[in-house]
Amino acid sequence: MATTHMHVRRNDIVLVCAGREAEGKKTGKVLQVMPGKAKAIVEGLNFIHKTMRKSQDHPKGGIIKKEGTIAISNLMLFCPHCKDGVRVARVRGENGKVSRKCKQCGHLFDG
Numbered sequence: 001m002a003t004t005h006m007h008v009r010r011n012d013i014v015l016v017c018a019g020r021e022a023e024g025k026k027t028g029k030v031l032q033v034m035p036g037k038a039k040a041i042v043e044g045l046n047f048i049h050k051t052m053r054k055s056q057d058h059p060k061g062g063i064i065k066k067e068g069t070i071a072i073s074n075l076m077l078f079c080p081h082c083k084d085g086v087r088v089a090r091v092r093g094e095n096g097k098v099s100r101k102c103k104q105c106g107h108l109f110d111g
C-alpha cells in the first residue's frame with residue numbers, strides 16, 4: 001500500500017484552512033492522524049454528535065459530542081511565530097533527523 005506523506009502529525013497544532021470549520025482561524029491540537037483516509041481528528045474542532053448504545057460506560061446510552069474527522073488537506077501547520085497556518089519545508093539537521101521548517105520565518109517544528 002502506498003502511504004501518502006502526511007504534513008501533519010499527532011500533537012501538531014494546526015489551523016483549519018478549508019471546510020466548515022475554516023471561519024475564524026480555528027486552531028487545535030492533532031489527536032489522531034489516519035493516513036489511510038487522509039483525515040485527522042483535531043482537539044476541540046468539528047464536533048459531531050454520536051449516538052451511544054447502552055453500555056457499562058454509558059449506562060443510559062444517548063448522544064455524546066465528539067470530535068469528527070477533518071480532511072488533512074484542509075489543515076495547515078500553525079506557526080507560533082507567524083501566528084498563521086504556514087507551508088513547511090523539510091530540512092535535515094546535523095544529527096540526520098528530518099525536521100519541518102516554516103517557509104516564512106524558519107521556525108523549526110520538530111527541533
Ligand SMILES: [Zn+2]
Nearest residue numbers: 079082102105
Ligand atoms: Zn513561521
